[in-house]
Amino acid sequence: xWALGIPLLLSGCDGPMSALQxxxxxxxxxxxxxxxxFSAFTLVLLVVVLLWLxxxxxxxGQVTDREAQRVQNRWVVGGGxxxxxxxxxxxxxxxxxxxxxxxxxxxDEGEPVRINVTAHQWWWEVSYPDTGIxxxxxxxxxxxxxxxxxxxxxxxxxxxxxPRLGGKMDMFPGRTNxxxxxxxxxxxxxxxxxxxxxxxxxxxQFTVQAxxxxxxxxxxxxxxxxE
Numbered sequence: 001x002w003a004l005g006i007p008l009l010l011s012g013c014d015g016p017m018s019a020l021q022x023x024x025x026x027x028x029x030x031x032x033x034x035x036x037x038f039s040a041f042t043l044v045l046l047v048v049v050l051l052w053l054x055x056x057x058x059x060x061g062q063v064t065d066r067e068a069q070r071v072q073n074r075w076v077v078g079g080g081x082x083x084x085x086x087x088x089x090x091x092x093x094x095x096x097x098x099x100x101x102x103x104x105x106x107x108d109e110g111e112p113v114r115i116n117v118t119a120h121q122w123w124w125e126v127s128y129p130d131t132g133i134x135x136x137x138x139x140x141x142x143x144x145x146x147x148x149x150x151x152x153x154x155x156x157x158x159x160x161x162x163p164r165l166g167g168k169m170d171m172f173p174g175r176t177n178x179x180x181x182x183x184x185x186x187x188x189x190x191x192x193x194x195x196x197x198x199x200x201x202x203x204x205q206f207t208v209q210a211x212x213x214x215x216x217x218x219x220x221x222x223x224x225x226x227e
Contacts, residue, residue, distance in 0.1 A: 017163050026165065113145055115149050117149050118151075119197075121204075126139050158171040161192060161193075189209075
């Protein structure tokens with residue numbers, strides 16, 4: 001019967017703010033890592049539960065204190081040292097390469113689009129260098145193109161997150177951090193502040209509109225004309 005509840009539980013992984021419904025390479029790497037860790041540690045849990053049930057049911061028979069100590073030492077070494085070291089090694093072996101995909105590394109060709117984002121209590125200022133375009137609580141980006149967001153804060157610590165496009169990045173006053181995002185396809189994606197920043201924190205949200213590259217260029221020209 002418990003298996004019937006799995007689809008219901010997994011339905012909570014869907015939605016506009018779900019990191020497990022990725023729409024970009026950085027978010028896809030995060031999702032792969034999450035599912036890998038979930039699968040690995042679910043397997044570990046099942047093994048531990050089966051061993052526990054076996055230990056509860058087995059008849060140890062007559063053993064000497066020396067034999068009991070030997071068995072105990074074996075479990076301490078296996079479960080307390082070997083298993084954690086092996087688990088951490090596997091996580092790092094997969095996590096480090098996936099983490100590399102989230103960094104704003106130099107591209108093989110061209111330069112990423114640059115957008116400046118400044119967090120305020122409790123709204124987002126989005127500016128496009130050399131264009132005069134300044135937006136509030138909305139970003140427009142080209143789909144299929146790497147975008148580097150230069151993030152800073154005007155007051156307190158905030159955190160920028162678009163779950164379906166990439167990881168989180170903290171924003172500090174007087175410091176600029178760079179977060180690379182890329183949308184696989186055009187669409188509207190939702191983001192929010194994920195660092196408590198005061199009474200308006202829960203409503204500090206924004207949208208990211210990904211356009212086809214040609215449509216993005218047309219949008220830029222139209223906005224510059226409007227400005």
